[in-house]
Amino acid sequence: MKEININTRLSVFESMQELPNDVRDLMQKAIDVRKNAYAPYSKFNVGAAILLDNGEIALGSNQENAAYPxxxxxxxxxxxxxxxxYPNAKIVxxxxxxxxxxxxxxxxxxxxGACRQAIFEYEFRQDNPIxxxxxxxxxxxxxxNSIQNLLPLTFDKNFL
Incomplete structure (x- = not known):
């Protein structure tokens, strides 16, 4: 038997004010879109903002349903x-x-976990970390610096 040691490295900013300006702006967009979440069951609102390599920003908020899945x-x-x-744009x-x-x-x-796998699919496809x-x-x-810090043992099309 042998062991595998998996390490994760994250950077920690004390607050949004420590973020680089472009990231702070992106996080503010995530905060703003979080207000559009439809979460009457969990009462847990989430917002996401994505910067693409073409300069566009894609937004999302969680959308619940009484049929939970x-x-x-x-x-x-x-x-x-x-x-x-933007099918040809890379997520930065x-x-x-x-x-x-x-x-x-x-x-x-x-x-x-499901979101980590979805993020990994795009990171794998674009062959560039997100x-x-x-x-x-x-x-x-x-x-x-990459989804692989949050999902170190990845599953991709090569297993299929």
Whole structure:
């Protein structure tokens, strides 16, 4: 038997004010679109903003449904929007913010497993890492240089 050691490296910013200006602007767009979330069941609103290499920004907020699996997370709404409207553009950066309407969310909230896989699909397809910044409503912002820091054992088309 042998062991595999997997390490993850993230950068931590104390607040949005420490972010580079372009990332702070992108995060503000994620905060603004978070207000459009439809989350009557979870009361957990998420916003995502994606910067593409053509300079366009794709936005998404979570959209719930009483038939729970039928809803969609903000990250996938934004990614699929980008893929549908700008199919040849590469994703450069993604900003994600999440907040509860019932309690304060001050810790960074990473993408769920399904969203990590969706982000990886685009990162794999474009053969370029995607910078991912995520936070709660306030407080620290975490940065990952690639989805592979958040999903180290990836599944791609080569397994099919």
């Amino acid at each position: 039928s809803g969609l997370c903000a990250e996938r709404v934004a990614i699929f929007h980008a893929g549908a409207i 950066k993604m900003a994600i913010t999440a907040g509860s309407t019932t309690s304060a969310t001050t810790k960074p909230i990473p993408p769920c 910078e991912i910044y995520f936070m709660g409503e306030t407080g620290e912002v975490y940065k990952s």
